[in-house]
Amino acid sequence: MRTNYFDIISRIGAAPLWFDEHAVPRFEPFEPRLLANIYAEEAVLLEIACQGCDQIFHVAITISVHDRYLASEDGHQAHELAEMIRASAIEFGDPPNVDCCPAGPTMNSVPHRVIEYWKRKTPFEWVRDSTLEIPVPARWAASERPSGADDVDAQLYVDRLLVGVSLEEQRDDGTRKRIDPMSPIAAQIFEGITGEKIDE
Numbered sequence: 001m002r003t004n005y006f007d008i009i010s011r012i013g014a015a016p017l018w019f020d021e022h023a024v025p026r027f028e029p030f031e032p033r034l035l036a037n038i039y040a041e042e043a044v045l046l047e048i049a050c051q052g053c054d055q056i057f058h059v060a061i062t063i064s065v066h067d068r069y070l071a072s073e074d075g076h077q078a079h080e081l082a083e084m085i086r087a088s089a090i091e092f093g094d095p096p097n098v099d100c101c102p103a104g105p106t107m108n109s110v111p112h113r114v115i116e117y118w119k120r121k122t123p124f125e126w127v128r129d130s131t132l133e134i135p136v137p138a139r140w141a142a143s144e145r146p147s148g149a150d151d152v153d154a155q156l157y158v159d160r161l162l163v164g165v166s167l168e169e170q171r172d173d174g175t176r177k178r179i180d181p182m183s184p185i186a187a188q189i190f191e192g193i194t195g196e197k198i199d200e
């Protein structure tokens with residue numbers, strides 16, 4: 001659950017246009033230069049919905065070289081946002097907290113579609129790629145799983161990415177670590193959740 005930033009929202013007489021990576025309300029139209037993460041190398045403006053009341057939000061997700069470095073230090077791979085979009089596995093987590101409904105702010109938000117995708121070419125140049133501005137429905141939020149043999153491999157990949165994104169491993173020293181979706185432990189968890197065995 002995220003903080004509600006009532007101190008900001010109560011002082012500005014307009015609805016936020018989007019929310020940044022920390023779910024902070026923002027009031028100028030989205031541009032990569034307005035992102036919270038000034039070192040971002042990829043940026044997405046994502047349409048999501050509250051799981052409790054279906055309110056729509058536009059939220060930013062970014063990844064930087066520093067994020068990749070931290071991921072590699074933890075012994076796993078940080079996936080590019082472009083890859084997560086293609087796998088329909090990009091998520092914001094809990095929605096911005098605007099008290100839209102009693103339970104929604106405590107629940108994972110439902111990803112809908114990529115509104116804008118940007119990649120940084122140089123420190124001062126962002127390039128937009130409309131081919132990645134596509135629907136990104138989460139499998140867990142779908143009422144039915146798609147059928148058909150062609151979907152099976154993609155389905156497995158998406159499910160494993162989701163496992164990697166949504167689960168953390170508790171270490172002995174009490175700290176937590178994200179699980180690499182392609183690791184054996186992710187395969188075990190996946191099997192535990194879905195009952196489907198993965199042939200490596």
Ligand SMILES: [Zn+2]
Nearest residue numbers: 050053100104
């Ligand atoms: Zn809501």
